[in-house]
Amino acid sequence: MQDLDLIDRKIVAELMRDATLPIAQIAEKVGLSQTPCWKRIQKLEALGVLTGRVALADPAKLGFGILVFVEIEAPNHSLEWREEFTRAVAQLPEIMEVYRMAGRMDYMLRVAVPDMAAFDLFYKRLTDAVPIKNVTSHFSMERIHFSTAYPVDTRNR
Structure with a gap:
């Protein structure tokens, strides 16, 4: 696994649970303000840790x-x-x-x-x-x- 700190791991876990959460809610759940949270999400996308956001459907x-x-x-x-x-x-x-x-x-x-x-x-x-x-x-x-x-x-x- 890439060298992710605790905050990054929490952000990834929250987005895997529900990628529709607003940045404000993710930030609150991981203990950050919105701007640093958004910058971390962008960094995780740029690093290829986050590869996409999708909707799950009932087959x-x-x-x-x-x-x-x-x-x-x-x-x-x-x-x-x-x-x-x-x-x-x-x-x-x-x-x-x-x-x-x-x-x-x-x-x-x-x-x-x-x-x-x-x-x-x-x-x-x-x-x-x-x-x-x-x-x-x-x-x-x-x-x-x-x-x-x-x-x-x-x-x-």
Whole structure:
């Protein structure tokens, strides 16, 4: 982690909880006045600690009733295949996240689709786009816990 002091960590924690908070409220919560708080937020953005501010949405209310974790086994580990795979997954909007993994699988994808028919179409587009040795899909039955906030230490050390 970058060398962030306690105030910076508190600011980051507050923004991860609710990025819509006015500067005045964030400043009050972290023990600063508004201007120094705003300058710290700008610094955290410039350093790349804060990379964006988004609204979180309920996938089911947007019609995305199925969440699938897709394991990909690559046919090889060449630069050419990795670049082709990267281009292919960037073209598939159903893919929410892509991770290159260590262990028995090479890549893990988090995919959101409305229904099984949509997943079948997605699967066909993915496997037509790039050669893949093996694809294994795991369908989520229930989201028990979800957070986008990292557990930043906001205690005084």
